[in-house]
Amino acid sequence: MKSFAFAQADTPETAVAEGVAAGRFIAGGTNLIDLMKLQVETPAKLVDISRLDLSDIEESEDGGLLIGALVPNSDLAADPRVRERYPVLSRALLAGASGQLRNKATTGGNLLQRTRCYYFYDVDARCNKRVPGSGCDGREGFNRILAVLGTSEACIATHPSDMAVAMRALDAVVVTLGHDGDRRRIPLSDFYRLPGDTPHLETVLRPGELITHVALPAPPAGRSTYRKVRDRASYAFALVSVAATVAIEDGRISAAQLAFGGLGSQPWRDPAVEAALVGHAPGDAAFNAAADALLAEAKGFGHNDFKIPLARRTLIAVLRELTETEA
Ligand SMILES: Cc1cc2nc3c(=O)[nH]c(=O)nc-3n(C[C@H](O)[C@H](O)[C@H](O)COP(=O)(O)OP(=O)(O)OC[C@H]3O[C@@H](n4cnc5c(N)ncnc54)[C@H](O)[C@@H]3O)c2cc1C
Structure with missing residues (x-):
């Protein structure tokens, strides 16, 4: 070191x-x-x-929660308000890492954890994220764990967080403190950058800008779950994960919020997926249309081609689980 x-x-x-x-x-x-x-x-x-005094979880006026950036992942998962009102977040947290790690890992640090791409970790390999302009050994290399959505010529790394996938589905907002006292509220949808030509720039945070909180809006209606597909039953990063909340009224899907892990260069959410579901009767026609929308632009690089059909099957299984007893 x-x-x-x-x-x-x-x-x-x-x-x-x-x-x-x-x-x-x-x-x-x-x-x-x-x-x-x-x-x-x-x-x-x-x-x-x-x-810092950033370890509290407070109720906010809009019916949501304001989570301090230093709240440990284990405390956030165990908080009764999170378990009851945001079970998708609690499940996503508990699907990540191990008990010991979750006791240390924080809310802010989890959002900013770096990719698990092997070539990013190998300082003898070429990696544009680690050394801008050096090249990408992942494209032609062993890319099994790498991304199929939102990739660029320069980088095909995935974002590894489980928590951030649930927060993306929940429309979380990152609250920051910057230089000269600037405070910003950045929707998670605007927080991560696509890799493009500058994969070393992963978020819109400015130098020295501190995450102080994450704000969750009032919980969405409906049933929710987080399903993570991985190589081992615990202590493994997602190959594919789905965070989903789905509501049904009068036999039709009235609202849906879905985000995906393991697939994209950032916790992935695509409005076209939700548009393919809302207003439709739950069933394979709507579920397949949602999967078509999600995967229309998906591109595999050889070893990770399997993620594309795996994502389809996982999404459809989650949608069946959330809708079967209410349909
Ligand atoms: C063996 C292992 C298995 C794991 N498995 C999983 C898994 O399955 N799923 C998963 O999601 N994660 C997994 N993780 C990752 C783990 O969740 C992260 O390491 C953890 O969440 C990072 O939080 P931290 O507080 O330790 O961050 P740190 O290591 O302290 O910081 C991480 C980054 O965030 C920045 N940072 C931290 N806090 C702030 C802040 N408030 N404002 C601005 N910048 C900040 C730091 O500068 C640094 O760049 C695993 C980790 C290990 C080691």
Whole structure:
């Protein structure tokens, strides 16, 4: 590991002031420390934010929740309000990592965890995300875990988070504090960037900008679930995952919010999928139309071709599960 400067922040404002000058925040450290040990990331300075007062989950006036950026993944999953009102989020969190990791991993850090692409982690490989302009060994390499949606010539990495997929389905908003006291509310739909020619720029966060909270709007109507398909039953990242909330009125789907993990360069949500469902009677015709909409632009790179039919089957299975007893 390369040497680095270290600062302990006592308030969000001092964290931002310390972080602006080439600093990186460290929260749970479960991703950043690994990357530093491998010299995938070599920040000149770490700003420890773990003692900031950002560990509460509060009710918000719109009937939603305001989640502090330092709320551990295990606490968020276990919170009775989350379990009861946002079961899709609780399930997604519990599908991720291990109990020990979830005790350390934070809400803000989870959103910003880096890809698990093998070539990103291998400092001897070419990776445009790690070293801009160096090339991508994933396209021609062992790309089994990599993306089939939202890829570019420069990068086919997937976003690995489970939590962020559920939050994308729930229309979460990232609340930040930036330089000069700027506060921003960034819908998760606008938070992640597509890789394009600059896959090293993953979000719209500015240098030194701190995530202070994540806001969830009032819970959507209907039934919800999170289904994760992976190589092992636990302690494995998603090959395909689906976060879904579906409501039915008078025998037709009246609302649907769906997001996908393991498929895209970011937690993936496509309005065309929901448009293929809303207003239609639940059944294979609508479910297949939703899968067609999701996968219309999907492109495999050889080893990961299997994700395309797997995504179709997983989506249809989830839609059947959520609609069969109400249909
Ligand atoms: C073996 C293993 C298995 C795993 N399996 C899964 C899995 O199945 N599913 C899954 O979703 N995840 C999985 N994870 C990833 C885990 O969820 C993340 O490592 C964790 O959520 C990161 O949170 P953290 O607080 O430790 O982040 P850190 O490592 O502290 O930080 C991660 C990044 O976020 C930035 N950051 C942190 N907090 C803030 C903030 N408030 N504002 C601005 N920037 C911030 C840091 O600068 C850094 O760039 C796994 C991890 C490991 C090691």
